[in-house]
Amino acid sequence: MARKVIIDCDPGIDDAVALVMALFDPRLDVLAVTTSAGTVPAEQSAKNVQSLIEKLDPPRFPRVGLGTDPENAPVLDESELHGSDGLGNLSLSSIDRQHLMPSEKLIVDRIKSDSGQVTVLCLGPLTGIARAMQKDPSIIAQIDRIVVVGGAVPGCGDVTPAAEFNMYFDPTSANRVLRSATTKTLLPLEMIQQVRFDLDLISNLPLKYTRAGGLLHSMLSHMFRSYRQLRGMEAIFLKGVIGVAYMLEPELFQCEQLSVSVEEQGDVTRGATIVDRRPHAPVSRDLEIVSGVDAQGVRDLVIRTLRYAGQCSE
Numbered sequence: 001m002a003r004k005v006i007i008d009c010d011p012g013i014d015d016a017v018a019l020v021m022a023l024f025d026p027r028l029d030v031l032a033v034t035t036s037a038g039t040v041p042a043e044q045s046a047k048n049v050q051s052l053i054e055k056l057d058p059p060r061f062p063r064v065g066l067g068t069d070p071e072n073a074p075v076l077d078e079s080e081l082h083g084s085d086g087l088g089n090l091s092l093s094s095i096d097r098q099h100l101m102p103s104e105k106l107i108v109d110r111i112k113s114d115s116g117q118v119t120v121l122c123l124g125p126l127t128g129i130a131r132a133m134q135k136d137p138s139i140i141a142q143i144d145r146i147v148v149v150g151g152a153v154p155g156c157g158d159v160t161p162a163a164e165f166n167m168y169f170d171p172t173s174a175n176r177v178l179r180s181a182t183t184k185t186l187l188p189l190e191m192i193q194q195v196r197f198d199l200d201l202i203s204n205l206p207l208k209y210t211r212a213g214g215l216l217h218s219m220l221s222h223m224f225r226s227y228r229q230l231r232g233m234e235a236i237f238l239k240g241v242i243g244v245a246y247m248l249e250p251e252l253f254q255c256e257q258l259s260v261s262v263e264e265q266g267d268v269t270r271g272a273t274i275v276d277r278r279p280h281a282p283v284s285r286d287l288e289i290v291s292g293v294d295a296q297g298v299r300d301l302v303i304r305t306l307r308y309a310g311q312c313s314e
Helices: 013-024 042-056 103-113 127-135 137-141 165-169 171-178 211-231 239-248 295-312
Strands: 003-009 028-035 063-066 118-122 145-149 184-187 253-262 273-276 287-293
Touching: 003 013, 003 103, 003 239, 013 028, 013 042, 013 211, 013 239, 013 295, 028 042, 028 103, 028 239, 042 063, 042 211, 063 103, 103 118, 103 127, 103 137, 118 239, 127 137, 127 171, 145 171, 145 239, 165 171, 171 184, 171 253, 184 239, 184 253, 211 295, 239 295
Parallel strands: 003 028, 003 118, 028 063, 118 145, 145 184, 184 287
Antiparallel strands: 253 273, 253 287
């Protein structure tokens, strides 16, 4: 039976590639794709998700939720890396968004409809799921699992020296989710960075004439150029993609149980992920943190899954 999942994201090229994987893989039943501000503003996130789904024409169309900016959101500009639209300047046609449900309401409704069966995969800031928990606290006991892509456990971030992007953007929501009484898994930055994709990825993508292949070639070529020009790197990281890989084949990852807090206030340390490794820590070790990954196994999985998406979108 396919695993029921809500994907909460802020596309972003890596999240867009993750959606290509998830929407076509029969092991996942994507009930909804909810959006948040982060890599791009909330309105652009929703536009990107709707346009991608329309372009891909997957076997089943998930509902799409519209997020809003968190309070005290920082001013960040990811356009140099992801393009002005967040999708490598694809300039996909605009889709009417007037009927979109708020992300937090859609999350609540889907979880209550399939109580105990839905995993929430969070690829961006945790604004939407945190607001859903506030809106209806009863869903906390009804979520099967929350998988969070984010955090920097050793304290070496990507947006600041101390913080990973998703935690930095909305640390208050991150704290609320990571401290909630749910089954939770954190896939931190250092695990993402163990899975590098070099230019061989381009040659292994689906053919350009397929719906998925055309999008993938355009977006990933932009990302390789951006990494080379802005970071001096010939390989790229794909955060959201590793989150979907974990959903599909968790046996490729190793985990440990720990307690985590996110710094909310510090001028230098905002968004820092603090892991309490003390043997007698007063806070329960209630968070599963991915601490090991079969990097080659994940790369092979990603290529297989994207090729399958291409076959399904010919």
